[in-house]
Amino acid sequence: MTTLAFTKGHGTGNDFVLFTDPDGEVDLTPERVRFLCDRRFGIGADGVIRAVRSRSIPEGAAILETEPEAEWFMDYWNADGTVAEMCGNGVRVYTHYLISEGLVAPERSDTLPLGTRAGVRDVLIGAAGYTVDLGRWRLGKERLVQASGLEVARPGLGIEVGNPHVVTVLADESELEGLNLVAEPTLDPAPADGANAEFVVPAEPFLVNGVAHIRMRVFERGVGETLSCGTGAAASALAFRHWGGDQMPHSWSVAVPGGKLGVRMFATEEGEHVSLSGPAELVYSGTIDLP
Numbered sequence: 553m554t555t556l557a558f559t560k561g562h563g564t565g566n567d568f569v570l571f572t573d574p575d576g577e578v579d580l581t582p583e584r585v586r587f588l589c590d591r592r593f594g595i596g597a598d599g600v601i602r603a604v605r606s607r608s609i610p611e612g613a614a615i616l617e618t619e620p621e622a623e624w625f626m627d628y629w630n631a632d633g634t635v636a637e638m639c640g641n642g643v644r645v646y647t648h649y650l651i652s653e654g655l656v657a658p659e660r661s662d663t664l665p666l667g668t669r670a671g672v673r674d675v676l677i678g679a680a681g682y683t684v685d686l687g688r689w690r691l692g693k694e695r696l697v698q699a700s701g702l703e704v705a706r707p708g709l710g711i712e713v714g715n716p717h718v719v720t721v722l723a724d725e726s727e728l729e730g731l732n733l734v735a736e737p738t739l740d741p742a743p744a745d746g747a748n749a750e751f752v753v754p755a756e757p758f759l760v761n762g763v764a765h766i767r768m769r770v771f772e773r774g775v776g777e778t779l780s781c782g783t784g785a786a787a788s789a790l791a792f793r794h795w796g797g798d799q800m801p802h803s804w805s806v807a808v809p810g811g812k813l814g815v816r817m818f819a820t821e822e823g824e825h826v827s828l829s830g831p832a833e834l835v836y837s838g839t840i841d842l843p
């Protein structure tokens with residue numbers, strides 16, 4: 553029997569079970585992840601995050617060859633037992649967890665490089681929360697998106713921010729609220745590895761002091777509807793700006809059912825990056841026997 557010491561945390565209601573396994577000794581299987589995330593028979597969460605040293609997991613060891621400063625790796629799993637490349641809310645909660653467990657000791661305004669399956673992500677530790685540089689983003693394909701509650705399928709834009717998203721702009725708030733995201737939206741053509749599906753509308757007022765405001769709901773790949781998705785918020789702002797054209801700003805506020813996230817696009821030497829800011833909370837800790 554393996555007994556796991558865990559902490560439950562969330563970022564704008566996107567919730568995770570976190571535990572420390574520095575040497576990668578815990579046999580984390582899809583079945584165990586599904587058990588931990590089960591809201592009736594387990595702890596309940598949208599995903600599991602294992603804090604493992606990069607050197608102790610093959611994906612992390614590969615990263616260390618070029619970026620030796622990324623000591624810790626975010627081993628992120630979706631609630632259905634699949635792994636994902638990246639989690640924008642998760643990486644902030646993970647940073648908060650590493651600090652509160654004393655596993656890293658950065659100063660305020662320090663940047664912490666963390667290994668992920670999407671590569672190294674730098675998290676800036678600020679007085680008001682955490683900001684993660686999600687790196688370069690990529691425009692993907694357009695796909696037809698059908699969701700329960702929509703009369704006809706709509707075009708959705710593919711955006712990659714380490715993990716895949718398809719963003720659909722809806723007509724208004726009542727259309728957004730009328731969506732039934734218990735049922736998984738269909739994407740046509742279907743992406744080979746699946747995608748997270750975001751639905752967005754402009755908020756009212758849209759532009760305040762140079763910041764654009766939108767509202768988003770999401771059906772996450774490997775999870776279902778969640779209260780928030782950080783990479784989804786970044787993808788939504790990028791898609792909205794793509795459609796809106798040159799007059800659109802680079803600073804965005806994305807309202808999700810679980811709170812608000814900030815997104816910013818900025819130029820770097822290697823091309824445009826997108827960053828994500830928001831809260832990270834640790835709620836309680838306990839132990840659980842793994843099946």
Ligand SMILES: N[C@@H](CCC[C@H](N)C(=O)O)C(=O)O
Nearest residue numbers: 636639640641715781782783
């Ligand atoms: N909730 C996350 C995204 C988690 C991974 C996603 N479900 C996927 O499979 O890509 C976020 O905050 O970004």
